[in-house]
Amino acid sequence: MRVLELLEEIEEIVDTAAGFPLTGKIMVDSQELLEIVREIRAELPDEIQQAQWIKNERERIIAEAKTQYEKVIDDAQKQADALVENNDITVKAKMRADELMRVTENTAKQLKIGTYDYLDSILHSFQGKMEHLSAIYFGEMFTSIEKAFDDINSALAANREELKDMSYRTQVNSEEMPEPSPIPGQEENEEE
Template sequence: MDLNIFNVLDELEDMIDNSKRVLGKVLINEEALLEYVDKIRTLLPEEIHQAKWLSKERERLIQEAHQESERIISDTREEIKRLSDESEVVRQAKENAEEIIVQSKRLAQEIKSGAADYADDILNRLENNLSQSLTVIGQARDELNQMK
């Protein structure tokens, strides 16, 4: 059985929905509730590990984009130097090289921005999921404490 935090939370929600109600309160088997809390605790470290991995992956993508942009700029400069020995071709080469540099910088920025946006989106979704999980856990604990 593939357990992930969302499956466990869905099961917990089903248990709450299907539990007996007395005077507006839900009666839940304490042992079953604690079992769900333990499952969630077990699964949370994996979610946190995934968030750390995504952060490292984001940094790696940004670093790769930076290295690629540096390589492109270096290649362009070498091309400019090689072409600078020719007369009329030199003028045209400089124009082309400058355009390539501009395009390379723009491309590098787009790659960096895309990698950062992708990583931020993943981390944002993970943060929302964890926040929802913590809210459900807090509500379950509050209900449990009210039953004492």
């Protein structure tokens, strides 16, 4: 897959980049890396674009449910207002309005629950796909980068140990060295 090739190309750039001694830092061409990142972004599967669609769809469904809920409430209010004109009808209208309100609220509630369940199933599916993609595309890269950092740390630790050992040996050798013997002919010159 092209994404894996591009990730390997990034690894190669990092592996072959010139390093700064004892810092663990490297110098890379930022334009080259940015170009590869753009290519990776262009190659990623449609699941990322689906995330935006899911978000927009969720907002649309919730807005639609709210509009339907408000329409049913408005219709019920209009019916109730019309029935108030006649006293006999008013009692029946109130009962009918209450029933409509209960039905409307129950319908809106069921619609919201259904919407949430639908969105949850879509998000759950998307979450699974993202975990799968993460494992495929980024697992190897992170493992490789982690190994590279571990190797660099090991090399730095070994270098530090070697420097400490060299310093210690230098110190021990200078303490064990005998006093320098006088250079022949120099003693005579000093006495004169």
